[in-house]
Amino acid sequence: xxxxxxxxxxxxxxxxxxxxxxxxxxxxxxxxxxxxxxxxxxxxxxxxxxxxxxxxxxxxxxxxxxxxxxxxxxxxxxxxxxxxxxxxxxxxxxxxxxxxxxxxxxxxxxxxxxxxxxxxxxxxxxxxxxxxxxxxxxxxxxxxxxxxxxxxxxxxxxxxxxxxxxxxxxx
Ligand SMILES: Cc1cc2nc3c(=O)[nH]c(=O)nc-3n(C[C@H](O)[C@H](O)[C@H](O)COP(=O)(O)O)c2cc1C
Numbered sequence: 001x002x003x004x005x006x007x008x009x010x011x012x013x014x015x016x017x018x019x020x021x022x023x024x025x026x027x028x029x030x031x032x033x034x035x036x037x038x039x040x041x042x043x044x045x046x047x048x049x050x051x052x053x054x055x056x057x058x059x060x061x062x063x064x065x066x067x068x069x070x071x072x073x074x075x076x077x078x079x080x081x082x083x084x085x086x087x088x089x090x091x092x093x094x095x096x097x098x099x100x101x102x103x104x105x106x107x108x109x110x111x112x113x114x115x116x117x118x119x120x121x122x123x124x125x126x127x128x129x130x131x132x133x134x135x136x137x138x139x140x141x142x143x144x145x146x147x148x149x150x151x152x153x154x155x156x157x158x159x160x161x162x163x164x165x166x167x168x169x170x171x
Contacts, residue, residue: 002045003044004026004030004044004047005031005032005033005044006019006023006026006032006047006050007033007050008051009051009052009062011052012114012115014080014114014143014144015051015078018050018148020032021150021153022153022155022156023156024153025152025153025156028160036061041068041069041073042070045073045074045163046163047073048076049076049101050079050080051093052079053079053080053093054093056092056093057092057093058097058100067101069104071103072104073104075105075106076110076159077094077109078155079109080113080144081113081114082113082133082134083136083137083140089136094111107159107163110155112144112151113140113143114140
């Protein structure tokens with residue numbers, strides 16, 4: 001039977017919350033695991049893989065994981081980020097992640113904002129390369145909120161619908 005994996009990398013829990021929302025919205029045979037414990041990917045027909053944007057990009061362990069996804073396997077990517085949704089800062093990491101899974105079959109992407117810990121913000125604000133997004137990050141303080149979680153559920157349902165229909169399109 002077709003099996004779905006939801007897997008995530010997280011430092012402060014935001015991406016895990018989104019992963020759990022996606023997992024909860026899925027029907028059928030499914031499992032959820034932190035990325036480090038995902039194990040053999042071969043049994044899964046669809047993989048939801050999520051990560052936090054860090055220093056404008058994809059955390060290194062996530063890069064390694066994404067590159068390991070077998071050729072032709074269906075994958076849906078999701079991310080959380082402190083910067084404003086839709087800004088180039090929030091999109092670029094997801095675009096880079098899409099390149100990392102080029103050999104797999106990317107079926108959709110989702111992202112939402114995630115609060116940045118005060119401690120991280122204080123440190124990051126001191127380095128010029130983080131100024132651009134760190135200034136935006138203050139308004140992420142309430143995210144992921146219920147609306148983000150509902151969007152994540154809708155994303156999961158949409159991907160599942162396409163999966164049943166056997167057709168995918170980037171979101
Ligand atoms: C060290 C560090 C670097 C970050 N770099 C960025 C960044 O470049 N752009 C951005 O939008 N958010 C950045 N963030 C914010 C995180 O992407 C955001 O808080 C995310 O929701 C954290 O997810 P997590 O709780 O799953 O770890 C950074 C956070 C930390 C701690």
